[in-house]
Amino acid sequence: MIWSLTLSFQRWKAATAAPRVFIGFQNFYNILFRDARFWNSLRFTVFYVALVVVLELFLGLLLAYILNERIRFRNFFRVLFLLPMASPPIAVAFIWRMLLNPDAGIVKVILGGLGINVVDWLTNARLTPFVLIAVDVWEWTPFMFLGLLAAFQSLPVELYDAVSVDGASRFQAFRYVTFPLLSPIMVTLVLLRAIDAFKLFELVFGITGGGPGSSTESLSYYTYTVGFQYFDLGYACSLSWIFLVIVLVISSFLLQRLRKEV
Numbered sequence: 001m002i003w004s005l006t007l008s009f010q011r012w013k014a015a016t017a018a019p020r021v022f023i024g025f026q027n028f029y030n031i032l033f034r035d036a037r038f039w040n041s042l043r044f045t046v047f048y049v050a051l052v053v054v055l056e057l058f059l060g061l062l063l064a065y066i067l068n069e070r071i072r073f074r075n076f077f078r079v080l081f082l083l084p085m086a087s088p089p090i091a092v093a094f095i096w097r098m099l100l101n102p103d104a105g106i107v108k109v110i111l112g113g114l115g116i117n118v119v120d121w122l123t124n125a126r127l128t129p130f131v132l133i134a135v136d137v138w139e140w141t142p143f144m145f146l147g148l149l150a151a152f153q154s155l156p157v158e159l160y161d162a163v164s165v166d167g168a169s170r171f172q173a174f175r176y177v178t179f180p181l182l183s184p185i186m187v188t189l190v191l192l193r194a195i196d197a198f199k200l201f202e203l204v205f206g207i208t209g210g211g212p213g214s215s216t217e218s219l220s221y222y223t224y225t226v227g228f229q230y231f232d233l234g235y236a237c238s239l240s241w242i243f244l245v246i247v248l249v250i251s252s253f254l255l256q257r258l259r260k261e262v
Contacts, residue, residue, distance in 0.1 A: 008237040015231035027238035038239065040214055041222040042246070044129065048218065049197040052136045053190055059137065060144025061186075065174075067145075068152040078149070085142040093206025096135050097122070100207075122208060125215040132203050132216055140196075144189055151185040152178075191254040198247050219243050 008027060012020040031038050063081060067074050084092070099105050102120040111118050121131050155178065163173050200218040204210055210217035210225070217225075223243065227236030 004237045004240060007234050008241050010234045012234040013231055014233050020234070023234075027235050028242065031235070031238055031242060037214060037217070037222060038219075038242075041217045041219045044215070044217060045198060045200060045219045048129065048133060048136075048200060049194055051133050052140070052197050053194050055133070055137050056141045056144045056193060057186065057190060059141045060148050060189075061182075063141070063145045064148035064152050068149060081145055082142045084139045085146075087139070089139065089202035090206055092135065092139050093203045096131075097207045100131065123212050125212045128208050128212065128216050132200075132207060135203055135207065136197070136200075140193065143193060147185060147189045148182065151182050155181055187254065187257055191251065194254065195247060195251060198243075198250075219246075 007020075009022060009024055010020045011023050011027070012018075067078055067081075087095075099107050100121045102108060102118060102122070107121075108118045119127065121127050159177055160173060163177055168176070199220055201220040201224065204216055204218050204221045205224075208216040210221050219239070220243070223236050223239040226232050226239060
């Protein structure tokens with residue numbers, strides 16, 4: 001980290017023979033005030049994180065609530081819903097890229113059989129962000145589901161017996177008993193998932209390559225591009241430190257919220 005911090009104050013393009021030059025805060029100034037691509041990648045990353053975390057929390061809560069009930073085959077469904085999370089993200093990315101291939105992907109075959117016109121999911125700038133979001137939700141909703149299911153099973157049964165005697169409906173029991181008791185674990189899960197989602201790289205690398213244009217370029221992928229395709233290591237290190245500060249600020253905000261809930 002010290003080496004990275006030192007490089008962030010230098011101009012060093014590793015692909016050239018030019019020596020390193022100390023330039024102070026020039027890299028940070030250029031990123032914050034002159035680099036439209038940085039702001040575009042930051043906007044996309046924040047939009048992506050906000051949407052996937054909300055969707056995964058909602059779906060995870062719904063699945064955990066349903067599979068906490070005594071329904072048939074619930075153990076089978078519990079295992080089934082956890083399978084996506086067991087796959088390596090880079091493998092998931094390449095598999096979905098093949099599935100969504102507009103020429104030979106299985107999605108085209110299925111939709112074509114239903115009489116639905118197939119669009120090129122991976123070249124339409126309006127659709128590709130939502131393709132990444134859908135794949136992320138498919139892969140990481142099980143994380144929310146697992147944490148919330150464990151929380152559901154730890155809730156005291158006596159409380160529900162008491163509110164049932166008082167005449168509360170199932171919705172009222174969920175609204176005034178279950179939801180407040182689950183709030184601390186939900187905030188914790190949101191914090192963990194948000195930090196992980198901010199590192200979005202594998203799906204972009206494997207499915208869209210940041211395109212079309214730069215419509216799906218995350219902050220991690222932009223930093224990788226600057227560092228390992230343009231070999232502008234000083235600038236890439238500055239991007240990394242700005243990225244770290246952004247994640248720390250958001251994490252601190254969520255941790256403060258967690259302390260209030262606990």
